[in-house]
Amino acid sequence: MKASDKVKHRTDMISSALRSAILERVLMPGMKLPEDSLGERFGVSRTLIRQSLERLAAEGLVELRRNKGAMVAKPSLEEARDLFELRTQIEDLVISRVIKNMSPELLAELEAHLAKEVAAEHASEPISIRLATEFHILLAKLSGSPVLLRYVEEIGYRCGLTLSLYARPHSTDCGIQEHRQIIEALKTGDEETARKLMRHHLTAVADRALFTTEEGGPLLYLDALEPYAKKVRDGGA
Amino acid sequence: MKASDKVKHRTDMISSALRSAILERVLMPGMKLPEDSLGERFGVSRTLIRQSLERLAAEGLVELRRNKGAMVAKPSLEEARDLFELRTQIEDLVISRVIKNMSPELLAELEAHLAKEVAAEHASEPISIRLATEFHILLAKLSGSPVLLRYVEEIGYRCGLTLSLYARPHSTDCGIQEHRQIIEALKTGDEETARKLMRHHLTAVADRALFTTEEGGPLLYLDALEPYAKKVRDGGA
DNA sequence: GTATAATTGATTGCATGCAATTTCGCCACA
DNA sequence: TGTGGCGAAATTGCATGCAATCAATTATAC
Incomplete structure (x- = not known):
């Protein structure tokens, strides 16, 4: 019974993968994160992607604007x-x-x-x-x-x-x-x-974090995500 | 444009309503919170209820167990x-x-x-x-x-x-x-x-919180929620 | 009579579909 | 050349449907 409680939801795996990708600078601040592109990559529907994005938004790693989708957070x-x-x-x-x-x-x-x-x-x-x-x-x-x-x-x-x-x-x-x-x-x-x-x-x-860098437009460049997505698709942790 | 950003999602209203209900002891710790009963009461689908419950779970007010649904958290x-x-x-x-x-x-x-x-x-x-x-x-x-x-x-x-x-x-x-x-x-x-x-x-x-109270079974008694749900249904804040 | 197995009913997990909103390219026009 | 508006494509908001899982209850064996 406890074992079944410990089963990770796919949502957990996806948010972990995205979190890692963000922290490892594969997804840079400002990048757009459209639900269906991500869903395609991870091999799941938008439902799970949306949940993951909401979780990451609660952690402050992504920004979520109504009707405008998610992007990697860009803290001031x-x-x-x-x-x-x-x-x-x-x-x-x-x-x-x-x-x-x-x-x-x-x-x-x-x-x-x-x-x-x-x-x-x-x-x-x-x-x-x-x-x-x-x-x-x-x-x-x-x-x-x-x-x-x-x-x-x-x-x-x-x-x-x-x-x-x-x-x-x-x-x-x-x-x-x-x-x-x-x-x-x-x-x-x-x-x-x-x-x-x-x-x-x-x-x-x-x-060390005192440098103000110039602005870059919000890019969409998810190809680098592939290795992270693959792990999830293959059922990895 | 900024105004549209300020529009509250219905999810926000529902989680606020539930949070209030919990804090005002209308929903007591241990009470079950089934998605569709709540959805019916609030006049929305399970989708939004689920989002709200997840948000409250992140705050620690609700416990969410896989395949077993949500209940008001019962901190030890x-x-x-x-x-x-x-x-x-x-x-x-x-x-x-x-x-x-x-x-x-x-x-x-x-x-x-x-x-x-x-x-x-x-x-x-x-x-x-x-x-x-x-x-x-x-x-x-x-x-x-x-x-x-x-x-x-x-x-x-x-x-x-x-x-x-x-x-x-x-x-x-x-x-x-x-x-x-x-x-x-x-x-x-x-x-x-x-x-x-x-x-x-x-x-x-x-x-003042040193009293250990006896255990009560997880009840399901959502009628008291009605006033909170009504506000959301009527579009109140 | 107790314990175990099987069936039914309730509830969640997830995908998909449709309507609503936004974004972007395109063209007219100053 | 630059700007405003308009329509199409992309994208999100939300509801619903079906399969999977869990809980409870009845049925069966010992």
Whole structure:
């Protein structure tokens, strides 16, 4: 019975695929996302596409305008600043909760993740960005608060999207070294230091996002989506 | 053109109606929400009902289980505690932002709202609960951060739902007096006091929610929804 | 009499169809 | 050359239909 509850809806797969595509800069901000083109690609009807788009809209990754369809969100600089500021404050909450819950098992999880990051250090950029994001999400998971986890996820994703608009392509968005230091501080239970490190870590990322880039028209160029769609069509996770 | 953007979808109206019904304890936690009964009541097809339910599920007010339909969420005590704890921390962020933005206009808005609360002091319980919730939401609005606003809304709603499960029916959930004191502290720019007051205010509410009530089966009793549905059918906001 | 299997009824998952709205190309006209 | 309007194509908003799944109840065996 629980197994059947765990069955993922196709909607989940599609929104995950689209989310990945957005975060990996395959779908750039401003691109149009017509329901039936997407439906064709993913091999499903507009119904499911629409659901996925609505979900992503709730996360702030796509904008949905009445009778005008969906497009990848294009956060303004102001929104971006708000987002990054909130992020540091929210992750502050994460830190203090993780410290409260600290345990050897928990530490092991963190270090396992760090190891993955190190292993992928010279892999492709999208992968290392994803891993870096997942470090923050892992921390949120370990905070023990489902709601906090959701917020960190959402803000993290949106910050990632923002970076694809305002940051130059190949900045190492999250230093592995910094992650290591944070884990170190958590290990010794030094909340103050951990917070400071995290704050520094995040503002460093934010500060790199100060470039105002010129406007580009809303393009429609979904071919790059193909690999993501294929996975869903083939029933992948 | 902007006007057309502001047109509310019927989905918005329906989810608002359902949200109100839940928060005003017309739909109690655990009640089943079948798509077609609701569709009939609201005079729309299952399509729109489904969208609304999904939106409410994203907010945590409704639980959605595969092939089993929707029901009003029934947060566990543990989830409730998490929610209330997070709420105090999130509203801390609100306070410090509002203090930064403080201005006479802003103060006027707050006092106008307080006046409304006073005026409705002896009105029906649902109304005063709603106004009390809206005080917190107004503060979040004045914080200037759209994302923070969304989070405060969501957490506020979910706390309201929780109270309908665990608190005794007629506790004055938010003291008007306490709201007044908070405004006072904000006026003088005393962040420390404002925070302390808010924290005290919120934990007072949370502590009233310590009663474990016995289990009730998932009922289906939608007749009480009628007034909410009527408004939507008639095209009201 | 209890337990298990099979059938029926209710409810959701998803696709499709039609009407309404928007967008875009085209042509007239200043 | 640039601008305004008009019609066709594209796209969304919503309802409905059918298949799949789940819940409940009856039937059957032990």
